[in-house]
Amino acid sequence: MTDSRHTPDSDDALTRHFRQHSTGEPPASLDAFILATARREAPAPKLSLWQRWGRACRQPRWQMAFATVAGVALMLGVVMRTNELDPGPQGRLAAPATFSAPAPMSAPPQAESYSAPLRSDALPQGKFAKRAAPQSLEQGLLEVVRLRAAGDEAAATAKLAELKQRFPSQNIEEQLKALPPR
Incomplete structure:
Protein backbone atom coordinates (compact mmCIF):
# COMPACT_ATOMS: atom_id res chain seq x y z
CA MET A 1 0.00 0.00 0.00
CA THR A 2 1.67 2.89 -1.25
CA ASP A 3 0.45 6.30 -1.38
CA SER A 4 0.46 7.75 -4.84
CA ARG A 5 1.28 11.07 -3.49
CA HIS A 6 4.89 11.17 -2.97
CA THR A 7 6.19 13.64 -0.43
CA PRO A 8 9.78 14.69 -0.70
CA ASP A 9 11.89 13.16 1.99
CA SER A 10 13.91 15.46 4.20
CA ASP A 11 16.87 13.15 3.81
CA ASP A 12 16.89 13.67 0.04
CA ALA A 13 17.24 17.41 0.43
CA LEU A 14 20.12 16.93 2.85
CA THR A 15 21.86 14.51 0.49
CA ARG A 16 21.52 16.91 -2.45
CA HIS A 17 22.88 19.78 -0.39
CA PHE A 18 25.89 17.67 0.76
CA ARG A 19 26.63 16.56 -2.82
CA GLN A 20 26.52 20.14 -4.10
CA HIS A 21 28.94 21.52 -1.59
CA SER A 22 31.29 18.57 -1.21
CA THR A 23 34.32 18.38 -3.58
CA GLY A 24 35.88 15.24 -2.14
CA GLU A 25 39.38 16.65 -1.45
CA PRO A 26 40.93 18.98 1.12
CA PRO A 27 41.49 22.65 0.29
CA ALA A 28 44.67 23.65 -1.60
CA SER A 29 46.01 25.65 1.36
CA LEU A 30 46.01 22.51 3.50
CA ASP A 31 47.94 20.61 0.76
CA ALA A 32 50.54 23.40 0.53
CA PHE A 33 50.96 23.45 4.32
CA ILE A 34 51.52 19.67 4.47
CA LEU A 35 54.04 19.67 1.58
CA ALA A 36 56.04 22.58 3.10
CA THR A 37 56.22 20.82 6.46
CA ALA A 38 57.37 17.57 4.83
CA ARG A 39 60.14 19.34 2.91
CA ARG A 40 61.32 21.15 6.01
CA GLU A 41 61.40 18.03 8.16
CA ALA A 42 62.87 15.59 5.60
CA PRO A 43 66.66 15.09 5.90
CA ALA A 44 68.77 16.65 3.15
CA PRO A 45 70.28 14.07 0.80
CA LYS A 46 73.97 13.45 1.47
CA LEU A 47 76.24 14.35 -1.43
CA SER A 48 78.88 11.89 -2.53
CA LEU A 49 82.56 12.80 -2.44
CA TRP A 50 82.65 13.55 -6.16
CA GLN A 51 79.55 15.75 -5.94
CA ARG A 52 81.08 17.75 -3.08
CA TRP A 53 84.38 18.02 -4.99
CA GLY A 54 82.57 19.21 -8.12
CA ARG A 55 80.60 21.77 -6.13
CA ALA A 56 83.80 23.08 -4.47
CA CYS A 57 85.57 23.36 -7.83
CA ARG A 58 82.80 25.61 -9.14
CA GLN A 59 83.24 28.16 -6.36
CA PRO A 60 85.55 31.02 -7.43
CA ARG A 61 87.55 31.12 -4.20
CA TRP A 62 88.60 27.47 -4.66
CA GLN A 63 89.29 27.72 -8.40
CA MET A 64 92.34 29.91 -7.80
CA ALA A 65 93.64 27.61 -5.05
CA PHE A 66 93.31 24.50 -7.23
CA ALA A 67 94.92 26.28 -10.18
CA THR A 68 97.85 27.36 -7.98
CA VAL A 69 98.40 23.84 -6.65
CA ALA A 70 98.24 22.40 -10.17
CA GLY A 71 100.72 25.02 -11.45
CA VAL A 72 103.20 24.34 -8.65
CA ALA A 73 102.95 20.58 -9.23
CA LEU A 74 103.54 21.08 -12.95
CA MET A 75 106.58 23.28 -12.35
CA LEU A 76 108.07 20.80 -9.88
CA GLY A 77 107.60 18.00 -12.40
CA VAL A 78 109.35 20.00 -15.11
CA VAL A 79 112.23 20.95 -12.82
CA MET A 80 112.69 17.38 -11.61
CA ARG A 81 112.58 16.07 -15.19
CA THR A 82 115.10 18.71 -16.33
CA ASN A 83 117.62 17.55 -13.72
CA GLU A 84 117.31 13.97 -15.02
CA LEU A 85 118.01 15.05 -18.59
CA ASP A 86 121.07 17.19 -17.73
CA PRO A 87 124.15 15.20 -18.80
CA GLY A 88 126.43 17.00 -16.36
CA PRO A 89 129.80 18.60 -17.06
CA GLN A 90 131.12 15.53 -18.93
CA GLY A 91 128.49 15.74 -21.67
CA ARG A 92 128.83 19.46 -22.39
CA LEU A 93 131.09 20.86 -25.04
CA ALA A 94 134.29 22.22 -23.63
CA ALA A 95 134.94 25.88 -24.35
CA PRO A 96 138.25 26.70 -26.01
CA ALA A 97 140.86 27.29 -23.30
CA THR A 98 142.67 30.24 -24.88
CA PHE A 99 142.60 32.50 -27.82
CA SER A 100 145.67 32.00 -29.97
CA ALA A 101 147.45 34.73 -31.84
CA PRO A 102 146.50 35.07 -35.48
CA ALA A 103 148.43 32.75 -37.75
CA PRO A 104 150.85 34.25 -40.23
CA MET A 105 149.43 34.78 -43.69
CA SER A 106 151.65 32.13 -45.26
CA ALA A 107 150.29 29.30 -43.06
CA PRO A 108 146.91 27.76 -43.94
CA PRO A 109 144.22 28.13 -41.26
CA GLN A 110 143.84 25.13 -38.98
CA ALA A 111 140.44 23.81 -37.92
CA GLU A 112 140.08 23.27 -34.18
CA SER A 113 137.47 21.10 -32.57
CA TYR A 114 135.80 22.18 -29.35
CA SER A 115 135.68 18.60 -28.10
CA ALA A 116 139.42 17.99 -28.66
CA PRO A 117 141.38 17.24 -25.47
CA LEU A 118 143.29 20.15 -23.99
CA ARG A 119 147.04 20.09 -24.42
CA SER A 120 149.23 21.23 -21.55
CA ASP A 121 151.09 23.66 -23.82
CA ALA A 122 147.76 25.26 -24.87
CA LEU A 123 146.91 26.25 -21.28
CA PRO A 124 147.60 29.87 -20.36
CA GLN A 125 150.53 30.59 -18.11
CA GLY A 126 151.06 33.25 -15.43
CA LYS A 127 148.24 35.31 -13.98
CA PHE A 128 145.65 33.89 -16.43
CA ALA A 129 146.25 30.28 -15.36
CA LYS A 130 143.34 30.41 -12.89
CA ARG A 131 140.86 31.13 -15.69
CA ALA A 132 141.48 27.79 -17.42
CA ALA A 133 138.49 25.50 -17.92
CA PRO A 134 138.04 23.17 -14.91
CA GLN A 135 138.84 19.51 -15.38
Missing part, protein backbone atom coordinates in the same frame (compact mmCIF):
# COMPACT_ATOMS: atom_id res chain seq x y z
CA SER A 136 136.06 17.01 -15.72
CA LEU A 137 135.77 14.17 -13.22
CA GLU A 138 137.23 11.65 -15.65
CA GLN A 139 140.23 13.86 -16.41
CA GLY A 140 140.83 14.37 -12.68
CA LEU A 141 140.69 10.62 -12.02
CA LEU A 142 143.18 9.99 -14.83
CA GLU A 143 145.45 12.62 -13.25
CA VAL A 144 145.24 10.79 -9.89
CA VAL A 145 146.18 7.49 -11.59
CA ARG A 146 149.10 9.19 -13.37
CA LEU A 147 150.36 10.75 -10.11
CA ARG A 148 150.16 7.41 -8.29
CA ALA A 149 152.02 5.70 -11.13
CA ALA A 150 154.74 8.38 -10.93
CA GLY A 151 155.08 7.69 -7.18
CA ASP A 152 153.78 11.08 -6.00
CA GLU A 153 151.26 9.79 -3.43
CA ALA A 154 150.90 13.16 -1.63
CA ALA A 155 149.88 14.99 -4.82
CA ALA A 156 147.52 12.13 -5.76
CA THR A 157 145.85 12.31 -2.32
CA ALA A 158 145.48 16.10 -2.61
CA LYS A 159 143.99 15.78 -6.10
CA LEU A 160 141.58 13.07 -4.87
CA ALA A 161 140.44 15.33 -2.00
CA GLU A 162 139.88 18.17 -4.48
CA LEU A 163 137.78 15.91 -6.71
CA LYS A 164 135.69 14.74 -3.74
CA GLN A 165 135.04 18.38 -2.84
CA ARG A 166 134.09 19.36 -6.42
CA PHE A 167 131.92 16.28 -7.09
CA PRO A 168 130.29 15.36 -3.74
CA SER A 169 127.47 13.37 -5.33
CA GLN A 170 129.80 11.05 -7.27
CA ASN A 171 131.31 7.86 -5.85
CA ILE A 172 134.86 8.74 -6.74
CA GLU A 173 136.52 5.72 -5.12
CA GLU A 174 134.42 3.29 -7.18
CA GLN A 175 135.08 5.20 -10.39
CA LEU A 176 138.80 5.25 -9.61
CA LYS A 177 138.81 1.47 -9.13
CA ALA A 178 136.94 1.03 -12.42
CA LEU A 179 139.66 2.83 -14.39
CA PRO A 180 142.27 0.60 -16.02
CA PRO A 181 145.67 0.73 -14.26
CA ARG A 182 148.55 2.34 -16.17
Whole structure:
Protein backbone atom coordinates (compact mmCIF):
# COMPACT_ATOMS: atom_id res chain seq x y z
CA MET A 1 0.00 0.00 0.00
CA THR A 2 1.67 2.89 -1.25
CA ASP A 3 0.45 6.30 -1.38
CA SER A 4 0.46 7.75 -4.84
CA ARG A 5 1.28 11.07 -3.49
CA HIS A 6 4.89 11.17 -2.97
CA THR A 7 6.19 13.64 -0.43
CA PRO A 8 9.78 14.69 -0.70
CA ASP A 9 11.89 13.16 1.99
CA SER A 10 13.91 15.46 4.20
CA ASP A 11 16.87 13.15 3.81
CA ASP A 12 16.89 13.67 0.04
CA ALA A 13 17.24 17.41 0.43
CA LEU A 14 20.12 16.93 2.85
CA THR A 15 21.86 14.51 0.49
CA ARG A 16 21.52 16.91 -2.45
CA HIS A 17 22.88 19.78 -0.39
CA PHE A 18 25.89 17.67 0.76
CA ARG A 19 26.63 16.56 -2.82
CA GLN A 20 26.52 20.14 -4.10
CA HIS A 21 28.94 21.52 -1.59
CA SER A 22 31.29 18.57 -1.21
CA THR A 23 34.32 18.38 -3.58
CA GLY A 24 35.88 15.24 -2.14
CA GLU A 25 39.38 16.65 -1.45
CA PRO A 26 40.93 18.98 1.12
CA PRO A 27 41.49 22.65 0.29
CA ALA A 28 44.67 23.65 -1.60
CA SER A 29 46.01 25.65 1.36
CA LEU A 30 46.01 22.51 3.50
CA ASP A 31 47.94 20.61 0.76
CA ALA A 32 50.54 23.40 0.53
CA PHE A 33 50.96 23.45 4.32
CA ILE A 34 51.52 19.67 4.47
CA LEU A 35 54.04 19.67 1.58
CA ALA A 36 56.04 22.58 3.10
CA THR A 37 56.22 20.82 6.46
CA ALA A 38 57.37 17.57 4.83
CA ARG A 39 60.14 19.34 2.91
CA ARG A 40 61.32 21.15 6.01
CA GLU A 41 61.40 18.03 8.16
CA ALA A 42 62.87 15.59 5.60
CA PRO A 43 66.66 15.09 5.90
CA ALA A 44 68.77 16.65 3.15
CA PRO A 45 70.28 14.07 0.80
CA LYS A 46 73.97 13.45 1.47
CA LEU A 47 76.24 14.35 -1.43
CA SER A 48 78.88 11.89 -2.53
CA LEU A 49 82.56 12.80 -2.44
CA TRP A 50 82.65 13.55 -6.16
CA GLN A 51 79.55 15.75 -5.94
CA ARG A 52 81.08 17.75 -3.08
CA TRP A 53 84.38 18.02 -4.99
CA GLY A 54 82.57 19.21 -8.12
CA ARG A 55 80.60 21.77 -6.13
CA ALA A 56 83.80 23.08 -4.47
CA CYS A 57 85.57 23.36 -7.83
CA ARG A 58 82.80 25.61 -9.14
CA GLN A 59 83.24 28.16 -6.36
CA PRO A 60 85.55 31.02 -7.43
CA ARG A 61 87.55 31.12 -4.20
CA TRP A 62 88.60 27.47 -4.66
CA GLN A 63 89.29 27.72 -8.40
CA MET A 64 92.34 29.91 -7.80
CA ALA A 65 93.64 27.61 -5.05
CA PHE A 66 93.31 24.50 -7.23
CA ALA A 67 94.92 26.28 -10.18
CA THR A 68 97.85 27.36 -7.98
CA VAL A 69 98.40 23.84 -6.65
CA ALA A 70 98.24 22.40 -10.17
CA GLY A 71 100.72 25.02 -11.45
CA VAL A 72 103.20 24.34 -8.65
CA ALA A 73 102.95 20.58 -9.23
CA LEU A 74 103.54 21.08 -12.95
CA MET A 75 106.58 23.28 -12.35
CA LEU A 76 108.07 20.80 -9.88
CA GLY A 77 107.60 18.00 -12.40
CA VAL A 78 109.35 20.00 -15.11
CA VAL A 79 112.23 20.95 -12.82
CA MET A 80 112.69 17.38 -11.61
CA ARG A 81 112.58 16.07 -15.19
CA THR A 82 115.10 18.71 -16.33
CA ASN A 83 117.62 17.55 -13.72
CA GLU A 84 117.31 13.97 -15.02
CA LEU A 85 118.01 15.05 -18.59
CA ASP A 86 121.07 17.19 -17.73
CA PRO A 87 124.15 15.20 -18.80
CA GLY A 88 126.43 17.00 -16.36
CA PRO A 89 129.80 18.60 -17.06
CA GLN A 90 131.12 15.53 -18.93
CA GLY A 91 128.49 15.74 -21.67
CA ARG A 92 128.83 19.46 -22.39
CA LEU A 93 131.09 20.86 -25.04
CA ALA A 94 134.29 22.22 -23.63
CA ALA A 95 134.94 25.88 -24.35
CA PRO A 96 138.25 26.70 -26.01
CA ALA A 97 140.86 27.29 -23.30
CA THR A 98 142.67 30.24 -24.88
CA PHE A 99 142.60 32.50 -27.82
CA SER A 100 145.67 32.00 -29.97
CA ALA A 101 147.45 34.73 -31.84
CA PRO A 102 146.50 35.07 -35.48
CA ALA A 103 148.43 32.75 -37.75
CA PRO A 104 150.85 34.25 -40.23
CA MET A 105 149.43 34.78 -43.69
CA SER A 106 151.65 32.13 -45.26
CA ALA A 107 150.29 29.30 -43.06
CA PRO A 108 146.91 27.76 -43.94
CA PRO A 109 144.22 28.13 -41.26
CA GLN A 110 143.84 25.13 -38.98
CA ALA A 111 140.44 23.81 -37.92
CA GLU A 112 140.08 23.27 -34.18
CA SER A 113 137.47 21.10 -32.57
CA TYR A 114 135.80 22.18 -29.35
CA SER A 115 135.68 18.60 -28.10
CA ALA A 116 139.42 17.99 -28.66
CA PRO A 117 141.38 17.24 -25.47
CA LEU A 118 143.29 20.15 -23.99
CA ARG A 119 147.04 20.09 -24.42
CA SER A 120 149.23 21.23 -21.55
CA ASP A 121 151.09 23.66 -23.82
CA ALA A 122 147.76 25.26 -24.87
CA LEU A 123 146.91 26.25 -21.28
CA PRO A 124 147.60 29.87 -20.36
CA GLN A 125 150.53 30.59 -18.11
CA GLY A 126 151.06 33.25 -15.43
CA LYS A 127 148.24 35.31 -13.98
CA PHE A 128 145.65 33.89 -16.43
CA ALA A 129 146.25 30.28 -15.36
CA LYS A 130 143.34 30.41 -12.89
CA ARG A 131 140.86 31.13 -15.69
CA ALA A 132 141.48 27.79 -17.42
CA ALA A 133 138.49 25.50 -17.92
CA PRO A 134 138.04 23.17 -14.91
CA GLN A 135 138.84 19.51 -15.38
CA SER A 136 136.06 17.01 -15.72
CA LEU A 137 135.77 14.17 -13.22
CA GLU A 138 137.23 11.65 -15.65
CA GLN A 139 140.23 13.86 -16.41
CA GLY A 140 140.83 14.37 -12.68
CA LEU A 141 140.69 10.62 -12.02
CA LEU A 142 143.18 9.99 -14.83
CA GLU A 143 145.45 12.62 -13.25
CA VAL A 144 145.24 10.79 -9.89
CA VAL A 145 146.18 7.49 -11.59
CA ARG A 146 149.10 9.19 -13.37
CA LEU A 147 150.36 10.75 -10.11
CA ARG A 148 150.16 7.41 -8.29
CA ALA A 149 152.02 5.70 -11.13
CA ALA A 150 154.74 8.38 -10.93
CA GLY A 151 155.08 7.69 -7.18
CA ASP A 152 153.78 11.08 -6.00
CA GLU A 153 151.26 9.79 -3.43
CA ALA A 154 150.90 13.16 -1.63
CA ALA A 155 149.88 14.99 -4.82
CA ALA A 156 147.52 12.13 -5.76
CA THR A 157 145.85 12.31 -2.32
CA ALA A 158 145.48 16.10 -2.61
CA LYS A 159 143.99 15.78 -6.10
CA LEU A 160 141.58 13.07 -4.87
CA ALA A 161 140.44 15.33 -2.00
CA GLU A 162 139.88 18.17 -4.48
CA LEU A 163 137.78 15.91 -6.71
CA LYS A 164 135.69 14.74 -3.74
CA GLN A 165 135.04 18.38 -2.84
CA ARG A 166 134.09 19.36 -6.42
CA PHE A 167 131.92 16.28 -7.09
CA PRO A 168 130.29 15.36 -3.74
CA SER A 169 127.47 13.37 -5.33
CA GLN A 170 129.80 11.05 -7.27
CA ASN A 171 131.31 7.86 -5.85
CA ILE A 172 134.86 8.74 -6.74
CA GLU A 173 136.52 5.72 -5.12
CA GLU A 174 134.42 3.29 -7.18
CA GLN A 175 135.08 5.20 -10.39
CA LEU A 176 138.80 5.25 -9.61
CA LYS A 177 138.81 1.47 -9.13
CA ALA A 178 136.94 1.03 -12.42
CA LEU A 179 139.66 2.83 -14.39
CA PRO A 180 142.27 0.60 -16.02
CA PRO A 181 145.67 0.73 -14.26
CA ARG A 182 148.55 2.34 -16.17
